[in-house]
Structure formats: structure tokens, C-alpha cells
Amino acid sequence: MTTTEAPGLTEAAAAAVEAARDHLLGLQSAEGWWKAELETNVTMDAEDLLLRQFLGIRTDAETAAAARWIRSQQRADGTWANFYGGPPDPSTTIEAYVALRLAGDAPDAEHMRKAAAYAREAGGIEGSRVFTRIWLALFGQWSWDDLPVMPPELMFLPSRVPLNVYSWACWARQTIVPLTVLGSLRPVRSLPFDLAELRAGRRPARKASGWGKAFNALDRVLHVYEKRPVAPLRKAALRRAAEWIVARQEADGCWGGIQPPWVYSLMALSLLGYDLDHPVMKRGLAGLDRFTIEDEKGRRLEACQSPVWDTVLAMNALSDAGAPAGDPALLRAARWVVNEEIRGPGDWSVRRPDLPPGGWAFEFDNDLYPDTDDTAEAILALRRSGLPEAREPIDRAVRWMSGMASKDGGFAAFDADNTQELCTKLPFCDFGAVIDPPSADVTAHVVEALAKEGHAEAPVTKRAVVWLLKAQEADGSWFGRWGANHVYGTGGVVPALIAAGVRPDKPPIRRAVAWLEHHQNPDGGWGEDLRSYDDPAWIGRGTSTPSQTAWALLALLAAGERSPAVEAGVRWLVENQRPDGTWDEDQFTGTGFPGDFYINYHLYRLVFPISALGRYLGRDR
Numbered sequence: 001m002t003t004t005e006a007p008g009l010t011e012a013a014a015a016a017v018e019a020a021r022d023h024l025l026g027l028q029s030a031e032g033w034w035k036a037e038l039e040t041n042v043t044m045d046a047e048d049l050l051l052r053q054f055l056g057i058r059t060d061a062e063t064a065a066a067a068r069w070i071r072s073q074q075r076a077d078g079t080w081a082n083f084y085g086g087p088p089d090p091s092t093t094i095e096a097y098v099a100l101r102l103a104g105d106a107p108d109a110e111h112m113r114k115a116a117a118y119a120r121e122a123g124g125i126e127g128s129r130v131f132t133r134i135w136l137a138l139f140g141q142w143s144w145d146d147l148p149v150m151p152p153e154l155m156f157l158p159s160r161v162p163l164n165v166y167s168w169a170c171w172a173r174q175t176i177v178p179l180t181v182l183g184s185l186r187p188v189r190s191l192p193f194d195l196a197e198l199r200a201g202r203r204p205a206r207k208a209s210g211w212g213k214a215f216n217a218l219d220r221v222l223h224v225y226e227k228r229p230v231a232p233l234r235k236a237a238l239r240r241a242a243e244w245i246v247a248r249q250e251a252d253g254c255w256g257g258i259q260p261p262w263v264y265s266l267m268a269l270s271l272l273g274y275d276l277d278h279p280v281m282k283r284g285l286a287g288l289d290r291f292t293i294e295d296e297k298g299r300r301l302e303a304c305q306s307p308v309w310d311t312v313l314a315m316n317a318l319s320d321a322g323a324p325a326g327d328p329a330l331l332r333a334a335r336w337v338v339n340e341e342i343r344g345p346g347d348w349s350v351r352r353p354d355l356p357p358g359g360w361a362f363e364f365d366n367d368l369y370p371d372t373d374d375t376a377e378a379i380l381a382l383r384r385s386g387l388p389e390a391r392e393p394i395d396r397a398v399r400w401m402s403g404m405a406s407k408d409g410g411f412a413a414f415d416a417d418n419t420q421e422l423c424t425k426l427p428f429c430d431f432g433a434v435i436d437p438p439s440a441d442v443t444a445h446v447v448e449a450l451a452k453e454g455h456a457e458a459p460v461t462k463r464a465v466v467w468l469l470k471a472q473e474a475d476g477s478w479f480g481r482w483g484a485n486h487v488y489g490t491g492g493v494v495p496a497l498i499a500a501g502v503r504p505d506k507p508p509i510r511r512a513v514a515w516l517e518h519h520q521n522p523d524g525g526w527g528e529d530l531r532s533y534d535d536p537a538w539i540g541r542g543t544s545t546p547s548q549t550a551w552a553l554l555a556l557l558a559a560g561e562r563s564p565a566v567e568a569g570v571r572w573l574v575e576n577q578r579p580d581g582t583w584d585e586d587q588f589t590g591t592g593f594p595g596d597f598y599i600n601y602h603l604y605r606l607v608f609p610i611s612a613l614g615r616y617l618g619r620d621r
Contacts, residue, residue, distance in 0.1 A: 054138055168435065178264035520569070
């Protein structure tokens with residue numbers, strides 16, 4: 001460890017953080033919030049067109065604009081990926097292809113021939129994921145008989161019984177309930193074309209063992225039941241599903257603030273007799289406009305929006321850059337955040353019925369699903385803002401967040417003790433995380449917030465610290481559930497442990513520092529490719545990015561490092577800054593579902609470098 005600094009680096013870092021701060025301030029809304037684009041893959045746009053085709057509301061203008069965006073994301077080999085620079089994905093390519101056929105692209109056009117050839121080679125429609133085949137079944141391109149069964153009768157399973165709807169993560173349960181309606185009613189809408197060119201002519205072997213075999217057997221039984229369900233029970237189950245769906249529509253018309261339950265809920269309710277003029281349907285369709293971006297690149301749909309998350313991260317970045325308590329930008333933001341506090345119960349109450357509500361969600365309108373991650377960052381931001389009226393919301397949030405600890409001492413994002421792995425064994429679940437167990441990154445944010453609020457010695461904090469120490473990987477890093485990946489996990493855990501009182505010279509911290517230094521790129525930055533979720537060879541490896549370089553620096557600085565590694569990382573940020581004060585970041589560094597679904601948060605490239613540079617300069621309070 002050394003305390004020397006390169007000549008001029010401090011001055012360069014100061015100029016960089018001031019330019020970045022000014023850029024960030026210029027993005028703040030008049031109401032006080034920040035919100036940047038949340039970019040995902042083109043399945044969002046393809047499925048939006050298919051939804052509109054299903055409901056009979058697709059327009060030529062929407063289709064042409066969406067197709068322009070989808071074409072712009074196709075690679076030279078004809079494929080689409082799930083993240084920038086990632087490997088081709090068969091299901092994403094199939095859905096994009098279908099959307100372009102809807103837009104009138106001829107199957108013999110070169111870009112379409114390439115896409116279809118890849119899809120066939122990769123297993124065709126037959127080898128695509130269950131969700132893709134559900135979309136194709138809706139339009140007669142796949143048989144409902146050849147899909148796993150999820151009967152709506154599961155709505156009657158009590159919360160103490162395995163595989164009830166609350167066994168699933170919040171995002172999964174909101175998706176599965178409307179899908180039980182679709183799978184029960186088995187609608188088929190017409191397409192103006194057939195997709196024979198996407199069929200491989202063979203079905204891949206689907207291996208299963210243990211519980212997988214048992215659930216495959218159960219699926220065969222359920223297929224028999226689907227042919228002759230108990231009519232009164234089925235009718236009651238569909239009515240219960242409809243009531244459950246309607247009760248969970250948010251104020252802006254969405255479901256859960258995310259695309260999958262939103263589109264499936266609209267289709268399910270349509271099948272159950274809700275016409276397009278019904279207030280629930282009107283709100284749902286109108287709400288999609290708020291998630292739609294139209295520019296010179298075309299029309300695209302955000303899978304989600306992150307105004308609360310973006311705002312509290314921006315507030316923390318400004319405080320790290322030296323903004324004092326009472327700064328006008330911080331106060332505007334703090335007032336908006338306080339008004340976003342969630343004061344009512346939600347699905348989390350099923351596991352914690354006696355816990356008073358509090359905290360914050362991710363989106364503008366998602367009052368049923370606050371999460372501990374946003375709540376922790378909001379606590380950290382509000383306590384530094386200088387807003388007097390933030391004290392009571394902070395106290396309520398600390399109480400609620402503390403009460404969301406799981407039995408093992410760790411924290412998950414949305415629910416407590418949502419760890420029933422049986423859900424993952426169902427034939428239906430071949431895509432995306434379906435449970436919400438504790439993770440290192442979320443637990444770290446909670447620990448840091450509790451410690452900064454003076455609760456480092458509280459039992460809930462101490463148990464969470466023990467959980468984090470046990471969760472450290474053999475190589476010294478921590479896994480990142482909601483960000484890419486071990487750089488994100490390690491970048492969050494080290495500052496949290498230091499805040500909770502773990503000394504920088506302790507072995508867990510030294511091992512983490514060594515891991516980060518070992519994985520620094522020759523150019524001085526850090527990066528980790530999203531393939532690290534599937535292939536350990538990619539752990540800690542990837543093109544340097546602003547956000548991941550900042551995460552590594554935040555950990556090293558918290559550990560007290562003023563080493564050549566820190567200087568090189570700071571220099572990388574300084575030298576790669578754009579003239580307007582921000583940074584370019586094409587890579588996706590956010591995670592929706594590890595291994596399956598990824599996010600490019602367009603504000604990450606700005607807020608995290610500001611925090612890292614501000615802390616390097618000692619401006620943080």
C-alpha cells in the first residue's frame with residue numbers, strides 16, 4: 001500500500017468530477033427526480049407488437065418504428081443478443097424475426113434469411129424457451145398441448161403450501177398468475193404468415209433428474225386434467241385469478257412496473273371479458289406509452305423504469321462530490337423521494353404480516369412492491385440531504401427494512417425467505433430467476449444503511465455482516481445478483497463491511513482488495529462480461545467500463561487503498577470522460593435475471609464515477 005499520487009492526478013480528477021457533476025445536475029427534472037433510459041434487448045419491442053396484434057390494436061406507424069429499432073440491433077451474422085457484445089440468443093432472434101415479419105420484411109430478404117438460418121441451426125422454434133413458445137402458441141405457431149401446464153387452480157393453494165403463488169418471487173408470481181389464465185383458455189389469434197422457415201424439424205432432448213423428473217410426471221398428469229377440468233373449480237379459479245390481477249394494477253396502469261406481467265395481464269383480462277374500454281384495460285394500455293421511447297433510432301419499450309433508484313444514486317453521487325446538506329438540488333430530490341415513500345401493505349406482508357410498512361420502490365408507481373435495495377440507498381441519500389422532514393420516513397424505512405431480514409440473516413430485494421427452490425424445478429421455469437433469495441449486493445446495501453444510521457451493533461446488522469462474511473467466494477470476491485457481477489458484488493460489500501466496523505486489515509478485506517487488483521485491466525479500468533454468470537472463465541474479465549471501474553474504486557477506497565491500482569483506475573476515468581462530462585458505456589452492467597436478462601442503466605456511467613472520484617478526492621461527507 002502506498003500513499004503517493006501521480007503529479008496532476010488530483011487536479012485532473014477534480015476537473016472531471018466537476019464536469020460530471022454539472023452534467024448530472026443538468027439532467028434533474030423540475031420535480032426533483034432523475035430518470036435515464038433503462039435499455040434491455042429487443043424482445044420487449046417484439047412482444048409489444050405481438051401484444052398489439054393479439055388485442056387487435058397494432059398500427060402501421062407503431063410497427064414500422066419498432067421494426068426500425070429491431071433492425072438496428074441485428075448483428076452482421078443475422079442474430080440478436082441479450083446484451084451488447086454477447087453471444088447470439090436463439091429465442092431473442094426468433095421473437096425479433098417474428099416482429100419483422102409483422103412489419104412486412106420478406107423471409108427471403110438477406111437479413112431475414114440469416115436470422116432464420118441461425119434459428120434453425122440453434123434448434124428452431126422447437127428448441128426455444130417456454131416463454132417464446134407461449135407467444136407462438138398465442139398465434140397458432142405452436143401447440144398449447146406441447147407447453148408445460150400451470151393451472152389457475154394454484155390460486156387456491158394457501159401460503160403455507162409449497163408452490164403457492166407467494167412461493168415465487170414477486171416478478172414471477174405477477175407473471176405466472178395471468179399465464180395460468182392464458183394456458184387455461186388457450187387462445188389462438190391469426191398471423192398473416194406461417195413460420196415454417198423457423199422450424200428445425202426435431203425436438204431437443206430435455207433432460208431432467210430428481211425433482212425435475214417428478215415435475216415432468218406431474219406435468220403429464222396436469223395435461224390430462226386440462227382436457228377435462230372440474231368446471232366449477234376452474235371457473236372459480238379464473239375468477240380468483242382475475243381479481244388478484246386487477247387488485248395489483250398500479251396507479252399508472254402497470255403491473256409491478258415491469259413488462260412481463262403487464263402484457264400477460266392485459267391479454268388475460270381481455271380473454272376474461274374485459275373489453276378495451278374497461279378502465280383497467282384503458283389504464284394498462286395508456287401506461288405503456290410512458291414506457292415507450294421514440295427517437296431517430298425508432299420505437300422501443302423500456303422493460304422497467306428506475307426513477308427512485310436513479311434519483312437516490314444521483315443524490316449520493318452529488319454528496320460524494322461535495323454537495324453540502326441543504327444543497328438546492330439535493331433538497332428538491334429529497335422532497336420528491338419523501339413523497340414516494342410507501343405507507344401501505346403489499347405482497348411482502350404475506351411473510352411479514354405484523355411489520356409496519358415503509359421504504360421505497362424502484363419505479364414511479366409500484367406501491368405494492370417496495371424493495372430493500374432502493375430503501376437502503378434512499379436512507380443513505382436522505383440522511384445526507386439536509387431535509388428535516390426526511391427523518392420520520394428514514395426511521396420508518398429502517399424499521400421496515402430491518403424487519404425484512406430472512407431467517408439466515410441475509411436480505412433479498414422484495415421478499416423475506418423467498419427461497420423455495422422447488423419452483424425452479426418446474427418444466428415451466430427454463431428462463432429467468434423465479435425466486436428471490438438473499439444476495440450479497442442487497443445485503444451489503446442494507447448493512448451500509450443500517451451502519452450509517454447508527455445501528456452497526458444491532459443484532460440484525462451483526463447477523464447480516466456474518467452472512468456477508470460467509471458468502472465471500474473462495475477467490476475473495478462476492479457474487480453480484482443485480483449488477484455485473486463479482487465486481488459489482490465486491491464493490492458493494494467492502495464499503496458495507498468497513499461501515500459496519502470490519503477493519504481494513506482483516507483477511508476478508510485484504511482478500512477482496514487482492515482480487516480486485518488482480519482483475520484490473522492493463523488500461524487501468526475494470527470490467528466484467530455478463531457471460532461470467534454462466535462461464536466462470538469470465539469472472540472479473542471484460543472490457544473496462546465507467547461503472548465497473550467506479551465500483552472497484554469504491555471498494556478499494558473504502559479499504560483505505562491509495563495504491564497504484566487506485567491511481568490507474570482514477571486515471572482511466574479521467575482519460576475516458578467525454579467533453580460533456582459524462583462517459584460512454586455500451587456494455588450492459590445491470591442484471592435482471594442472471595444468465596438470461598440484462599440491463600444497461602444509462603445513468604450508471606455517470607453517477608458511479610462521480611461517487612468514486614468524489615471519494616478519491618475526499619469530498620464525501
